Amino acid sequence: MTRKPIYDQPDLDGFFGRFGGSFISETLAQAVEELHAAYRRYRDDPAFITEFEEELADYVGRPSPVYYARRLSEETGGARIFLKREDLNHTGAHKINNVIGQAMLARRMGKRRIIAETGAGQHGVATATICARYGLECVIYMGSVDIERQRPNVQRMALLGATVVPVTAGSRTLKDAMNDAIRDWVTNVDNTFYLIGSVAGMHPYPTMVRDFQTVIGRECLTQMPVLFKRLGMAKQHPDAVIACVGGGSNAIGIFHPYIEHEGVRLIGVEAAGLGLDTGRHAASIQRGSPGVLHGSRSLILQDDNGQVRETHSISAGLDYPGVGPEHAWLHEIGRAEYVGATDDEALSAFHRLSRVEGIIPALEASHAVAHALKLAASLPREQAILVNLSGRGDKDMETVMARRDSGGQP
Amino acid sequence: MSRLDTTFPRLRQQGRKALIPYVTAGHPDADITPALMHVLVEAGADVIELGVPFSDPSADGPTIQAASEEALRRGIGLQQVFDQVRRFRESDIDTPVVLMGYANPIERYDLLRQPGAFAADAAAAGVDGVLVVDYPPEVSGDLAAQLRRHGIDLIFLLAPTSTERRIRQIAERADGYVYCVSVKGVTGTTTLDIAQVRDTLARIRQHVRIPVGVGFGIRDAGTAREIAQVADAVVIGSWLIESLAGKPAAEALAAASDLIRDVRRQLDKDAPEQDQAFKTEYSKP
Numbered sequence: 001m002t003r004k005p006i007y008d009q010p011d012l013d014g015f016f017g018r019f020g021g022s023f024i025s026e027t028l029a030q031a032v033e034e035l036h037a038a039y040r041r042y043r044d045d046p047a048f049i050t051e052f053e054e055e056l057a058d059y060v061g062r063p064s065p066v067y068y069a070r071r072l073s074e075e076t077g078g079a080r081i082f083l084k085r086e087d088l089n090h091t092g093a094h095k096i097n098n099v100i101g102q103a104m105l106a107r108r109m110g111k112r113r114i115i116a117e118t119g120a121g122q123h124g125v126a127t128a129t130i131c132a133r134y135g136l137e138c139v140i141y142m143g144s145v146d147i148e149r150q151r152p153n154v155q156r157m158a159l160l161g162a163t164v165v166p167v168t169a170g171s172r173t174l175k176d177a178m179n180d181a182i183r184d185w186v187t188n189v190d191n192t193f194y195l196i197g198s199v200a201g202m203h204p205y206p207t208m209v210r211d212f213q214t215v216i217g218r219e220c221l222t223q224m225p226v227l228f229k230r231l232g233m234a235k236q237h238p239d240a241v242i243a244c245v246g247g248g249s250n251a252i253g254i255f256h257p258y259i260e261h262e263g264v265r266l267i268g269v270e271a272a273g274l275g276l277d278t279g280r281h282a283a284s285i286q287r288g289s290p291g292v293l294h295g296s297r298s299l300i301l302q303d304d305n306g307q308v309r310e311t312h313s314i315s316a317g318l319d320y321p322g323v324g325p326e327h328a329w330l331h332e333i334g335r336a337e338y339v340g341a342t343d344d345e346a347l348s349a350f351h352r353l354s355r356v357e358g359i360i361p362a363l364e365a366s367h368a369v370a371h372a373l374k375l376a377a378s379l380p381r382e383q384a385i386l387v388n389l390s391g392r393g394d395k396d397m398e399t400v401m402a403r404r405d406s407g408g409q410p
Numbered sequence: 411m412s413r414l415d416t417t418f419p420r421l422r423q424q425g426r427k428a429l430i431p432y433v434t435a436g437h438p439d440a441d442i443t444p445a446l447m448h449v450l451v452e453a454g455a456d457v458i459e460l461g462v463p464f465s466d467p468s469a470d471g472p473t474i475q476a477a478s479e480e481a482l483r484r485g486i487g488l489q490q491v492f493d494q495v496r497r498f499r500e501s502d503i504d505t506p507v508v509l510m511g512y513a514n515p516i517e518r519y520d521l522l523r524q525p526g527a528f529a530a531d532a533a534a535a536g537v538d539g540v541l542v543v544d545y546p547p548e549v550s551g552d553l554a555a556q557l558r559r560h561g562i563d564l565i566f567l568l569a570p571t572s573t574e575r576r577i578r579q580i581a582e583r584a585d586g587y588v589y590c591v592s593v594k595g596v597t598g599t600t601t602l603d604i605a606q607v608r609d610t611l612a613r614i615r616q617h618v619r620i621p622v623g624v625g626f627g628i629r630d631a632g633t634a635r636e637i638a639q640v641a642d643a644v645v646i647g648s649w650l651i652e653s654l655a656g657k658p659a660a661e662a663l664a665a666a667s668d669l670i671r672d673v674r675r676q677l678d679k680d681a682p683e684q685d686q687a688f689k690t691e692y693s694k695p
Contacts, residue, residue: 013548021549022546022548022549023513023544023545023546023549024544024546025468025469025543025544025546025567026546026566026567026568026569026572026576026580026591027469027567027569027571027591027594027595027596029546029569029571029572029576030569030571030572030573030576031571033573169472169475169479170465170466170479175466176466178468179466179467179468182468182469183468183469183470183471183595183596186469186594186595186596187594187595187596187599188594189571189594190594289518289521290517290521291514291517291518292512292513292514292517292544293466293514294466294468295544297517300514302514302518304487304518304522305487305488305489305515305518306464306487306488306514306515306516306517306518306519307463307464307465307482307487307514307515308465308466308514
């Protein structure tokens with residue numbers, strides 16, 4: 001290979017191959033166009049970029065470290081496991097990176113009211129946090145099922161001054177929260193900015209959210225060589241990069257800068273729930289088919305009538321029947337691989353990382369850890385696996401304790 | 411030529427405005443739809459919009475969401491909707507029927523069969539127009555071509571927020587009629603502003619030469635009449651669906667009939683006198 005491949009997705013209409021685009025009602029067209037214009041204007045604006053970088057450094061605490069999980073690696077045997085510590089960010093997950101970028105855009109557009117959807121509540125907390133910091137009104141839509149299982153985050157949002165609106169339509173989880181946020185946006189389009197938390201939704205959201213999250217992978221590009229040198233490993237890049245995929249923002253954030261480094265395997269881990277063949281999972285890439293949901297074409301879980309199916313995952317943040325269109329595309333062209341981790345595998349990884357490294361991961365990120373443990377065991381010690389530890393697990397105590405009490409885990 | 415292309419000129423000749431009720435297929439009862447459509451026509455409907463249920467109707471308010479969820483629980487998909495239209499057509503070959511829904515059930519229909527299957531089957535069932543809420547003109551090219559091949563009109567939405575550029579873009583592509591959304595919001599909104607509607611219609615009519623209907627938020631016959639004074643058609647959706655919800659079939663049919671008859675009477679107050687005979691025909695109990 002002499003030519004470095006150029007990756008320049010999406011096209012001008014927001015398509016990654018046949019996925020992506022903007023499938024929106026006319027009632028939203030103007031709002032989306034306005035957002036797009038603002039994003040085009042500021043994405044390369046030096047003042048905007050500088051402010052974004054300063055916010056990430058001073059308020060979020062970036063760069064987040066990459067940590068060599070020595071005990072975990074040695075105990076597992078095989079490849080060495082490195083953790084990108086997005087769990088150490090302010091508010092406890094990678095979500096804040098994107099929230100700052102979009103909130104800065106909202107301020108420049110003169111929108112004083114921010115709305116957002118949330119599943120696990122991490123995006124809701126990050127949004128409520130930035131709204132408090134910037135003095136913006138904040139309304140968070142959250143499925144009533146998720147409100148039950150992520151109570152600490154609901155309390156945090158309230159504490160930060162946000163209004164949390166329970167969503168009782170449909171499956172009462174993330175996808176329905178997104179529907180209600182879209183309805184709010186259509187209704188209050190003059191003063192409202194819709195701050196989407198993942199690389200899903202209509203163009204330009206999948207691209208814009210990706211661009212705000214690639215700071216994760218860009219930091220890794222400079223951090224990994226330093227670590228490798230310290231450990232006496234003769235390499236620049238990890239052999240595999242692993243991240244969990246719900247909508248897929250943390251995954252795209254760490255994958256994207258590595259796409260052009262062809263020797264690096266990119267592995268997305270979907271929520272296999274009770275098992276990929278049980279129908280009770282959220283594996284949109286492995287078990288989904290092309291469809292249009294929330295403004296873009298991607299792979300979605302649906303029935304033969306094109307009705308979107310209910311999903312299941314122990315982690316609210318992965319409980320979504322679609323996936324960002326860029327992941328559908330990376331899957332289609334074979335640049336990234338997508339695998340599953342079940343509820344039980346994720347829980348077991350959750351406990352293992354807590355006990356062996358003193359790091360309590362979010363249940364979402366536990367899916368990535370679970371696959372890393374499996375993969376590491378099958379590879380030689382010279383190989384390196386980089387896991388995006390996208391969030392911390394404080395919010396999941398109730399879920400984990402309930403499972404332990406019912407005899408699920410030690 | 412679709413039935414829409416004859417309906418609007420005939421109404422214009424009579425100096426009357428089109429009354430377009432919207433009902434969700436399979437609501438309030440799985441089998442009621444063909445009978446309900448006939449009742450609506452007898453009560454004075456000129457065109458019927460039939461909602462295709464979808465699991466994630468993000469442009470709809472609570473009323474149509476609930477109707478859609480109910481219909482889905484009864485297993486209503488596109489095949490059932492086509493069957494309902496076919497049964498309606500057994501005894502009504504004149505009234506245009508427009509399917510209104512979201513992109514995914516249509517794309518899925520074709521993916522599991524073949525490209526163009528939806529358009530062909532819709533035409534065979536007797537459908538005259540299709541409105542896909544989340545297909546803006548930029549992505550509707552393939553469907554438009556398939557529908558045109560079968561003489562079906564692709565209907566577009568325009569909104570108070572539509573820019574002149576978009577109005578022009580849609581004017582170039584729209585067939586049948588254009589559906590103007592009266593407010594910024596979802597279906598069933600309660601705060602309709604006549605002055606704003608008038609303003610939006612004026613902007614639309616600078617470019618759109620086909621009939622313009624207005625919907626979203628018409629919740630009483632008086633408002634329907636006011637809208638009809640400035641538009642070519644009024645669409646009655648959430649208000650009608652609320653009047654049917656939870657009722658046994660006979661009661662639902664009676665409620666639909668009363669509501670549409672009342673709106674028809676209001677609209678025809680502004681029709682020219684020479685059409686008195688026509689009006690009284692509709693006013694019969």
